[in-house]
Amino acid sequence: MDINPIVLPSWLTEKSVFQQGVELVIDGYAAPSATITLEIVKDPTDGRRVSKLDTEYGVILSLETTTSGKGHFEFKVPPYKASTDTYTFIFTCFSENVTIKDIRCGDVWVFLGSELLSVPICKANAPAAPMKRNVMSLLRFLTPKRSGIYGDAKDIPYEPMSYYKDASWIKVTDTKELSEVSSSAFSFAYELAEQIHYPVGVVDLSCEDSSILSWISREAIEHEVAVYDLLDSQGLILSKADYEELLDEDKERKQIEKLSVDLEKNKEVMDLDLEKKERLDELKGVPTDAGELDFPNSNKDSAKKEEKPSEPLSKNAAMALDFNLFETEKKPSEKKEKIRYIKPKFRPSTMYNSKLAPLSKLTIRGMCFAPNNEECKFSRYDLLLMGLLETLVSVFEPKEVMEEELLPSFFVVSMHPDAVDIDEPYAVLEFNENLSAFLRRLTMPTGIVSCHDLLLPDKTKSFILGRRLSVVALGNHFTQKMPKSCPECIAAERAGNKLILSFDNLADGLRLAENETILRGFSICGADRVFYPAKAKILHGVRVMVWRDDIREPSSVTYGFNPFPHESTFKNLMDLPVLPFRFDRDAAFYSPDLFFTSCDKLTFVGKKDRDSEFEKLKVYRTFKGNGAIDIDTMNKTEGSSSLHIKYETENSLYGFEPVLSYASLMGPIELPRRKRISIDVFNPEQTRKKLRIDGFKGEAEIKPQLTWQTLILDYEEDGNIKLDELKIYIMDSSRNGEIYIDNIIFI
Numbered sequence: 001m002d003i004n005p006i007v008l009p010s011w012l013t014e015k016s017v018f019q020q021g022v023e024l025v026i027d028g029y030a031a032p033s034a035t036i037t038l039e040i041v042k043d044p045t046d047g048r049r050v051s052k053l054d055t056e057y058g059v060i061l062s063l064e065t066t067t068s069g070k071g072h073f074e075f076k077v078p079p080y081k082a083s084t085d086t087y088t089f090i091f092t093c094f095s096e097n098v099t100i101k102d103i104r105c106g107d108v109w110v111f112l113g114s115e116l117l118s119v120p121i122c123k124a125n126a127p128a129a130p131m132k133r134n135v136m137s138l139l140r141f142l143t144p145k146r147s148g149i150y151g152d153a154k155d156i157p158y159e160p161m162s163y164y165k166d167a168s169w170i171k172v173t174d175t176k177e178l179s180e181v182s183s184s185a186f187s188f189a190y191e192l193a194e195q196i197h198y199p200v201g202v203v204d205l206s207c208e209d210s211s212i213l214s215w216i217s218r219e220a221i222e223h224e225v226a227v228y229d230l231l232d233s234q235g236l237i238l239s240k241a242d243y244e245e246l247l248d249e250d251k252e253r254k255q256i257e258k259l260s261v262d263l264e265k266n267k268e269v270m271d272l273d274l275e276k277k278e279r280l281d282e283l284k285g286v287p288t289d290a291g292e293l294d295f296p297n298s299n300k301d302s303a304k305k306e307e308k309p310s311e312p313l314s315k316n317a318a319m320a321l322d323f324n325l326f327e328t329e330k331k332p333s334e335k336k337e338k339i340r341y342i343k344p345k346f347r348p349s350t351m352y353n354s355k356l357a358p359l360s361k362l363t364i365r366g367m368c369f370a371p372n373n374e375e376c377k378f379s380r381y382d383l384l385l386m387g388l389l390e391t392l393v394s395v396f397e398p399k400e401v402m403e404e405e406l407l408p409s410f411f412v413v414s415m416h417p418d419a420v421d422i423d424e425p426y427a428v429l430e431f432n433e434n435l436s437a438f439l440r441r442l443t444m445p446t447g448i449v450s451c452h453d454l455l456l457p458d459k460t461k462s463f464i465l466g467r468r469l470s471v472v473a474l475g476n477h478f479t480q481k482m483p484k485s486c487p488e489c490i491a492a493e494r495a496g497n498k499l500i501l502s503f504d505n506l507a508d509g510l511r512l513a514e515n516e517t518i519l520r521g522f523s524i525c526g527a528d529r530v531f532y533p534a535k536a537k538i539l540h541g542v543r544v545m546v547w548r549d550d551i552r553e554p555s556s557v558t559y560g561f562n563p564f565p566h567e568s569t570f571k572n573l574m575d576l577p578v579l580p581f582r583f584d585r586d587a588a589f590y591s592p593d594l595f596f597t598s599c600d601k602l603t604f605v606g607k608k609d610r611d612s613e614f615e616k617l618k619v620y621r622t623f624k625g626n627g628a629i630d631i632d633t634m635n636k637t638e639g640s641s642s643l644h645i646k647y648e649t650e651n652s653l654y655g656f657e658p659v660l661s662y663a664s665l666m667g668p669i670e671l672p673r674r675k676r677i678s679i680d681v682f683n684p685e686q687t688r689k690k691l692r693i694d695g696f697k698g699e700a701e702i703k704p705q706l707t708w709q710t711l712i713l714d715y716e717e718d719g720n721i722k723l724d725e726l727k728i729y730i731m732d733s734s735r736n737g738e739i740y741i742d743n744i745i746f747i
Helices: 183-196 218-223 225-233 240-268 274-284 350-359 373-377 381-395 427-440 461-477
Strands: 017-019 024-029 035-043 058-066 072-077 083-093 096-113 139-142 169-171 200-204 366-370 409-413 446-449 489-495 498-503 522-525 535-539 543-547 556-559 603-607 614-618 620-624 626-632 642-648 653-658 669-671 676-682 689-693 700-702 709-714 721-723 728-731 736-746
Touching: 035 072, 058 072, 096 183, 096 350, 139 183, 183 200, 183 461, 218 225, 218 381, 225 381, 350 381, 366 461, 373 427, 381 427, 409 427, 409 461, 427 446, 446 461, 489 556, 522 543, 620 626, 626 653, 642 653, 676 689, 689 709, 700 709, 728 736
Parallel strands: 017 096, 096 200, 096 366, 139 200, 366 409, 409 446
Antiparallel strands: 024 072, 035 058, 035 083, 083 096, 139 169, 489 498, 498 543, 522 556, 535 543, 603 614, 620 653, 626 642, 642 736, 653 728, 669 721, 676 709, 676 736, 689 700, 689 728
C-alpha cells in the first residue's frame, strides 16, 4: 500500500539550529492514525570516542505518538542546554524514515523588515578585521527567497503558506548561498557567537521591498478592531478578488513599461511598430487615475502641536504576553466599488503569507525589525506595531514562559535620516521618538538601535548595524554590564545657567566620536522656547553638562533634534550612539543647522540636492577675489579651531561665505529674536581693514592689533534674521592679506 511521506516543518532541516533552554514543539504530517517515533541522537563535535554508559551522548531521547485521522502529529522535545555538539533527529512511521543530521542547539534569531537589514553580503563590505574560524563554525542561516516568491510561482499567494520551497539552513562553508545572506544578520550572528561561544542561527526574512503592513497577518488585522479600522479607512482590507485584481494590474503595468521601452528603442532606429503602439494605447486606456497608496500624515508641525503623554501600559507578568489592548469585535465596513492601486510593499499580509507563516512554532531568542523609509508617513504607527507584535507572538514560541530571561526580545532599528522629506523635515525625528516611546511601554525585552550617525554611503554600514544589534542582544539576555539599547536621556536638572543630563545604557561611560574634541549637537532654550546651539561637556563619562552663555535660565534641551544630525555623533563605550531627543514636546522653535558658525571644520556631511545621497560638502567658499581657506587649531577663541584665510583681493575686496544653498540645510535659515551678528577676527598683518556683511548695516573696522577683536553689525531689516546666504567681505587696500575668523554668533 502507499505510505504517506513524513512532512516536517520547513525550518527543521539539516544544519538547522533549535532554541536552547525552552521546549521545542515539532508538528507535521504522516500516515493517518499511525504510530510515529522520534529518536534524538547526540554526538560530540570533536569526534572523540564516547562510552556507551555516558548518558550525555548517543540516543538521548525516544518519543512515540499516534497521528490523527488526518495524519497530524506533534512532539514536545524537552529543553536542552546550548552546546557545539551535533544532534540528529530520526522520524519513523511504518517503513518511512526521515533522518535530519548536523543540528545544533543554540540561540535562534529572526531578522525581518526592510532596507537596512536586507543588504546581502555580496553587496556589502565587511570591516577590515580577520574572521575567527572557530566562531564562523558556530553560525547558521535560513534565508528564504527575498521576494517571497518560490519555485515556479509568479506572485505571493493570498493565503498563508505552510512550507517554504527551496529554502534550507546553510553554514559559512556554503559560500554561494552565504553571499545572499543579510550582511547585518551575518555581522550580528558573528559578534554574538564570539561572546557566547555556542551556535547562533538567524532566520533572515528581511526584504527591501516590504513595509510593516506586509508583515502583519490577516488574522491579527481582523482581531484588533483599531488596526482593522485604520486599514479599512485606507482601503486596505483586501478580499481575494481585490488582491487578484491588483495582481492583474501589476501585469498590465509591467507590459506598459516593457512596451514603452521597446517603442523608444524603435524610435531611435526610425522603426515604428504599429502593433506594439496599438497595444500600448489599449493598456494605457485602463483607468489607473485612482492613485497609488499614500498614507495621510498626522500633524507633523512640532512648533504648533502639543501632545499629551500617553498613559503607561500596566505591567504584566512575564508569562502574560498580553498585546490585546483594543476591542476585538470587528466592525462591518462598506464594500468599496473600485479598489485603487496599492504598491506591492503596502499590501497587507504578503510577507506574512510567504515568509512568516511557514515558521509556525519555531522557538526563538528574539527578533530584529527595521521599518521601511516610507513608514514615517503612516498615521497611528503604534497600532501597526501592535498588529506586528500580535502576529509575531502567534507565530513564534515560546508564547508563555515562567522565567523572565526566556521571554523573546524585540529590537528595532530607528529610521535613517535618508528617509527625511524636506517638505516635512521633522517627520522622521518624531517617528523615531514615538518608536522609542512605544518600546518602553512593552513588558518584553526591547531595545532601539540608531544609525543616525552613519550618514555617508558606505558598504560597511550594514555590518556596523549588525554589530550594534548584537551589543543590545548581549545586554538584554546575557550580561547586565552591557547596554540594553542605545543610550537615551532620562533626566535633566538645572544648576545655575546649566543643565545636567543623565543617560541610561551607558556601558561604562560616554565618549566623543573619533577625531572629535568638542561635544556637539546640543541646543537649549529659555522661557521663550527658541532653541539655539549650546556648549556641552561630558562629566566623568556618565553625565553631560549643557549651557549657553546668553541663556541664564535654560528651560529645555535637545540633542540631534535636526533632520540631518551630522554633528550628533557621541556614543557610549560600546559604540552605540546616543539617541537624538527633545526633552519635552511643548511648542518650540527648534534650532536651525548653524554648524558653520563655530568655524571648526571645512567639510560636513549633508545633501547637496533634495534627492542626492549624503556626501562630504564644503562649508565655505570664496566668491570674490581668490582665497585659501584653512583651519588653525592653535589661534582661536572658541571651539577646536578658527578659520585662517589667505587671500588676494579684487578691487580691494575679498569675499567668502558659508554655503547655505545645500538642500539639507533647508534654507532660508530663520533666527527669531536675533537682531545682530557678532564675529571674532584676528588681524596678523596689523594693517587697517574693514569687514562688511550683506544684509547687515554698515562696516566694522578691523584694528591693526595682535589681539582677537569682536565685531558686531546690526541686521538691516525689521523682524527676524532670515538668511539665504551670508556673504562676508574683507575690505583691504593691499593686494594680498590674511585674516582669522572665529565664533560667529547671532545676538
